[in-house]
Amino acid sequence: MNDLREYFDEIADSVTSTATTDVEADVTRGRRAVRQRRTVQTVAGSVFGIAALVAAFTIPSAGVGSGPFGPTAAAPPAISSALDLVAYQGAQPKGFTVDKVPAGWFIQADNNYNLLLAPKGAGSAAPNADPNANPSADPRLDPASAVGKIAIFLESKDQNGPARDGIEVKVGDRDGVLLKSLPAMIPGQTPAPADSDTGWEMWVEQPSGVYLIVQFWEGLGLSQKQMVELTAGVHVEKDAVQSVG
Numbered sequence: 009m010n011d012l013r014e015y016f017d018e019i020a021d022s023v024t025s026t027a028t029t030d031v032e033a034d035v036t037r038g039r040r041a042v043r044q045r046r047t048v049q050t051v052a053g054s055v056f057g058i059a060a061l062v063a064a065f066t067i068p069s070a071g072v073g074s075g076p077f078g079p080t081a082a083a084p085p086a087i088s089s090a091l092d093l094v095a096y097q098g099a100q101p102k103g104f105t106v107d108k109v110p111a112g113w114f115i116q117a118d119n120n121y122n123l124l125l126a127p128k129g130a131g132s133a134a135p136n137a138d139p140n141a142n143p144s145a146d147p148r149l150d151p152a153s154a155v156g157k158i159a160i161f162l163e164s165k166d167q168n169g170p171a172r173d174g175i176e177v178k179v180g181d182r183d184g185v186l187l188k189s190l191p192a193m194i195p196g197q198t199p200a201p202a203d204s205d206t207g208w209e210m211w212v213e214q215p216s217g218v219y220l221i222v223q224f225w226e227g228l229g230l231s232q233k234q235m236v237e238l239t240a241g242v243h244v245e246k247d248a249v250q251s252v253g
Contacts, residue, residue, distance in 0.1 A: 091229050091234070102119060104244060104245060106238075108237065110158075117151035121162075121251055124154065154225060158238070160221070162249070163220075163250065174188070183213065184210055185210075186208060210235055
């Protein structure tokens with residue numbers, strides 16, 4: 009009898025142990041599933057949050073640039089034809105004046121902080137522009153967007169010259185540094201290859217110690233010599249103002 013009782017006790021212990029193990033395993037799997045679901049939701053929320061912030065920028069750059077022209081989710085237009093520089097004809101802007109512009113280009117927007125050169129047909133102020141064109145469909149039509157354009161501005165007050173090495177060039181009688189723009193990091197999009205044209209930034213130190221920046225969007229077709237030539241014809245006027253941040 010004692011042997012039989014011990015046998016049944018062993019069976020009961022085995023069933024209890026197995027049941028307990030199964031319950032613990034189920035609890036563990038359930039907790040793991042909750043953690044995974046929360047992680048996916050958090051990541052998804054972060055991606056959409058970042059995408060929303062990126063899309064909120066209305067003044068983009070060729071890649072990750074400096075000054076008032078930040079990253080953008082807008083796709084750059086295909087521009088591959090070479091450009092010729094010509095003497096600028098027209099009223100000079102406020103904070104900056106220019107000697108030369110690409111043929112067919114015009115001053116689309118200017119204030120004391122920056123100047124934007126845009127190609128013919130970009131915006132209502134351009135020759136042969138469509139007055140019914142929608143700027144949101146083509147960022148070249150938007151005077152607050154640097155896509156496909158040349159932006160001119162001073163480094164911001166929290167900068168102190170180029171943050172990385174570039175090509176040292178002579179810009180008129182001043183020393184300049186030509187930097188290849190960093191590729192834009194846009195959620196959901198594959199980064200541009202390292203050897204692709206991501207745009208350029210020309211940095212030229214002024215007598216005041218502040219740097220002038222001329223930012224060339226990717227694919228404009230300007231040679232290094234032309235970028236130097238255009239920048240040499242940019243003059244910082246007394247009313248030019250540095251941005252903050």
